Amino acid sequence: MNRVQALERIKVRHSRAEYQAYLKRKLLIENDSICREIIKERALVSTKIFSNIQSPKEFEEGTKRLIELGNRIEFRLKELLKNQGLDEGYLAPKYYCSQCQDTGFIGGEYCNCLCSLLMEGIPSGVDKDTCFTAFDELRIPEGAQRENTKKLKDSLILYAHEFKRGSQNILLRGLTGVGKSFLLGCTAREISLQGFSVLYLTAYDMLQRFKDKHFGREETIESIMSVDFLVIDDLGTEPMLNNITIEYLFAVLNHRSAKKLPYAVATNLTMAQLMERYGERIVSRLMDRARLVQLTGQDLRLAALRGNA
Numbered sequence: 001m002n003r004v005q006a007l008e009r010i011k012v013r014h015s016r017a018e019y020q021a022y023l024k025r026k027l028l029i030e031n032d033s034i035c036r037e038i039i040k041e042r043a044l045v046s047t048k049i050f051s052n053i054q055s056p057k058e059f060e061e062g063t064k065r066l067i068e069l070g071n072r073i074e075f076r077l078k079e080l081l082k083n084q085g086l087d088e089g090y091l092a093p094k095y096y097c098s099q100c101q102d103t104g105f106i107g108g109e110y111c112n113c114l115c116s117l118l119m120e121g122i123p124s125g126v127d128k129d130t131c132f133t134a135f136d137e138l139r140i141p142e143g144a145q146r147e148n149t150k151k152l153k154d155s156l157i158l159y160a161h162e163f164k165r166g167s168q169n170i171l172l173r174g175l176t177g178v179g180k181s182f183l184l185g186c187t188a189r190e191i192s193l194q195g196f197s198v199l200y201l202t203a204y205d206m207l208q209r210f211k212d213k214h215f216g217r218e219e220t221i222e223s224i225m226s227v228d229f230l231v232i233d234d235l236g237t238e239p240m241l242n243n244i245t246i247e248y249l250f251a252v253l254n255h256r257s258a259k260k261l262p263y264a265v266a267t268n269l270t271m272a273q274l275m276e277r278y279g280e281r282i283v284s285r286l287m288d289r290a291r292l293v294q295l296t297g298q299d300l301r302l303a304a305l306r307g308n309a
């Protein structure tokens with residue numbers, strides 16, 4: 001869910017809580033003759049002081065009377081609650097989130113309730129900790145690898161922020177463990193936060209869906225075809241199945257290219273290996289209007305194990 005939708009949802013919760021509190025109060029007042037009398041008198045007094053021109057003294061006395069009547073209603077309501085065995089908080093709005101009272105913020109910071117709605121926006125397949133703010137450049141060996149990865153991160157943030165139908169495709173190549181999946185996951189999440197539909201799949205998961213479709217276990221691969229942004233991670237690690245892997249992959253890429261629906265692909269394979277494995281038709285789709293990025297360097301997981309020594 002994007003920010004606008006999440007805040008909208010919270011606003012609805014807020015007004016629902018307030019409205020229910022209003023209804024409870026209204027019901028209590030309408031069912032009590034003393035309350036009704038006070039309300040009637042209050043209406044008379046306010047008509048009198050606001051509709052006729054009054055001397056300042058009369059105006060002041062009228063206003064005082066209104067406050068008095070208001071206090072009497074509150075007092076009477078308390079009595080009624082007590083008589084009916086209801087607690088004092090009965091008339092207070094019951095907010096979905098008592099911490100922020102359904103505003104989404106506590107002291108200018110996101111409340112947990114807002115965060116969890118935003119989390120709903122995390123595309124499936126993307127880890128909850130995968131976001132650009134979690135990018136830790138210190139995990140990357142110093143030098144060219146760190147500089148290149150930072151540059152790529154910045155360009156992907158820009159890509160995500162300017163994302164639209166017709167945006168370039170991305171082909172991200174590099175050895176295992178240099179951070180390709182993480183960066184594409186962050187990109188997917190950022191695009192999703194802006195309200196676009198996003199699907200993040202490993203090539204292996206995608207092949208499972210192709211198989212389900214092929215053998216009639218699943219009717220469509222509609223979401224792969226039509227989400228606003230598709231990420232295919234680890235292309236080249238999936239099995240090659242006759243009549244499925246290449247055929248369906250081509251159908252997806254071809255359809256998406258024709259509809260100008262962007263996709264990003266990460267792979268460990270070189271261009272020559274891609275060509276050998278998938279053939280020219282698919283490689284030309286992968287390169288179609290694509291931003292080609294090669295991420296070099298050593299495996300970050302191994303670098304971490306070695307303590308960046």
Ligand SMILES: [Zn+2]
Pocket residue numbers: 097098099100101102103104105111112113114
């Ligand atoms: Zn909250």
